[in-house]
Amino acid sequence: xxxxxxxxxxxxxxxxxxxxxxxxxxxxxxxxxxxxxxxxxxxxxxxxxxxxxxxxxxxxxxxxxxxxxxxxxxxxxxxxxxxxxxxxxxxxxxxxxxxxxxxxxxxxxxxxxxxxxxxxxxxxxxxxxxxxxxxxxxxxxxxxxxxxxxxxxxxxxxxxxxxxxxxxxxxxxxxxxxxxxxxxxxxxxxxxxxxxxxxxxxxxxxxxxxx
Numbered sequence: 484x485x486x487x488x489x490x491x492x493x494x495x496x497x498x499x500x501x502x503x504x505x506x507x508x509x510x511x512x513x514x515x516x517x518x519x520x521x522x523x524x525x526x527x528x529x530x531x532x533x534x535x536x537x538x539x540x541x542x543x544x545x546x547x548x549x550x551x552x553x554x555x556x557x558x559x560x561x562x563x564x565x566x567x568x569x570x571x572x573x574x575x576x577x578x579x580x581x582x583x584x585x586x587x588x589x590x591x592x593x594x595x596x597x598x599x600x601x602x603x604x605x606x607x608x609x610x611x612x613x614x615x616x617x618x619x620x621x622x623x624x625x626x627x628x629x630x631x632x633x634x635x636x637x638x639x640x641x642x643x644x645x646x647x648x649x650x651x652x653x654x655x656x657x658x659x660x661x662x663x664x665x666x667x668x669x670x671x672x673x674x675x676x677x678x679x680x681x682x683x684x685x686x687x688x689x690x691x692x693x694x
Contacts, residue, residue, distance in 0.1 A: 488513040489577060490545060492536055492564060493554035494522050501554045501597065502530060504579045513549050516541060536564065546574030553595065553613075558649065562631055565595060565613055576613070584616075599636065617654065635672065647682070 489510055491498050494517040505512050514533040515522075522532045533541050545551045551568060553576055555561040565576060576595035580586060584598045587606040596610055599618035604610070609627040617636030622628065625643040632646045635653045640646060641660035650664045653672035658664060664680045671687030671694075680686050685694045 487548070487550045489550045489552060490514060490516060490533075490541065491552050491554050492516045493556065493561075494519070494527060494532055495554065495556050497556050498554035499527065500599065501552050501579045502527065504581045504597075504599075505552075507582050508580075513544070514541075542572070546572040550574075550577040552576050552579055552597075558631065558633070558651070561613075562649075581618075593630075611648070623660070629666075650680075 489505055490513050491501055494515050498515060502512055512530050514531045515527060516533055516536045518535050520535060523534045525532045536542060545568060553561050553564045555564055568574065568576065578596045580598040581600040583600045584602040586598065586604045593610060593612040595613040598604065598616045601619045602616050603621045605622060605624045607625045608622050611628060611630035613631050614628050615633040616622065617634055619637045620634050621639045623640060623642045626640045627645045628634065629646060629648045631648055632650045634640060635656060637655040638652050639657045641658055643661045644658045645663040646652060647664060647666040649667040652658060652664065652670045653674065655672060656670050656674045658676045662676055662679055664670060665682035667683045668680045669685040670676055670691060674687050674691040675689040676686060676691045686692060687694055
């Protein structure tokens with residue numbers, strides 16, 4: 484976590500989950516930024532929506548007076564915003580880890596990681612930057628989740644499985660041990676993946692088949 488106040492970019496259900504995690508961890512939330520100008524000067528509970536990410540008066544606080552977490556739901560927009568922050572503010576987003584998550588001594592826990600309530604991250608796992616691990620998901624021993632990958636709530640990633648960059652695993656899916664899900668691949672909700680998924684492919688079903 485962080486000792487600095489945090490700015491959350493994105494007013495949406497994901498952003499609210501992130502805010503809840505920070506509040507549970509007694510992290511001060513400075514406010515939200517959102518590209519919808521209609522949301523400016525409103526509030527989410529007691530948390531103000533300060534303005535848009537284009538508002539330099541707030542954007543320049545990132546890295547200087549505040550940490551940041553990018554909670555945009557569109558993966559492409561989220562990645563672009565994170566890259567902008569890395570380039571212009573020269574700071575890496577903070578992690579948002581729910582206190583009820585069980586995070587073992589992992590090989591790598593990087594930056595901008597979201598881990599939802601009740602998730603279990605078992606030993607010898609590797610989590611890349613900006614990974615999303617949904618509530619109740621289980622990442623078994625030795626699994627690797629690469630940068631910008633997203634694991635849906637209630638999913639199980641088996642021992643030594645590999646989820647590559649930008650891959651998406653839908654809710655309540657199972658990736659069996661040692662299987663690889665390629666870059667930018669998509670696994671539909673509730674699927675059981677028993678063989679490797681090629682990059683950019685979409686699979687669904689039990690057992691999962693290419694769509």
